[in-house]
Amino acid sequence: MRLILLGPPGAGKGTQAQRLVEKHGIPQLSTGDMLRAAVRAGTEVGKRAKAVMDAGELVSDAIVNAIVAERIDQPDCAKGFILDGYPRTLVQADAVESMLSDRGLNLDAVIELVVDDKALVGRIVKRAEETKAAGLPVRKDDNPAVFEERLREYYKKTSPLIGYYYAKGKLRGVDGMADIDAVTQQIELVLTAATQGAAQGSAYGK
Secondary structure, three states: OEEEEEOOOOOOHHHHHHHHHHHHOOOEEEHHHHHHHHHHHOOHHHHHHHHHHHOOOOOOHHHHHHHHHHHHOOHHHOOOEEEEOOOOOHHHHHHHHHHHHHOOOOOOEEEEEEOOHHHHHHHHHHHHHHHHHOOOOOOHHHOHHHHHHHHHHHHHHOOHHHHHHHHOOOEEEEEOOOOHHHHHHHHHHHHHHHHHHHHHHHHHHO
């Protein structure tokens, strides 16, 4: 089972990804985690990434794509994986298509958590207020101005992926404003349908 979760910051992708990890036993692949792991392991692409980061520069698409390709070849990805925070751009989406095609693999589904932006900002404000009331430090990302900037960045760079995957017939939307358990149930229904569709396609192909 190979999945991509799409949705703006605060949509709940991380929570749902963790539930999928626990239920299906497939890893959640975060670009940040993959970069750090490649640097620690001292792989060839990890060394390239380290040199760029040490210079204070942004890691290029080419390096990120190479690290993802290296990661999905590891044994724990044999049953599938969840891509978290990647792809972020159409260039990266094309790279995913190529690396999967080269391995004779396909994406099973791209699940978009559909949310109301104003309600998301409201959630952030409420969370920040509750954190302050508890006497705890407020996360930088829980500042409404910072959060709105992240939303703008998402719609500028990542939201085009919605049309990209819709055109490929892979996109499935779920109501990200529902409670956490309801969102999980919706996702499981999408995965069941995707798995059944893949099985039928395999049967017809014989």
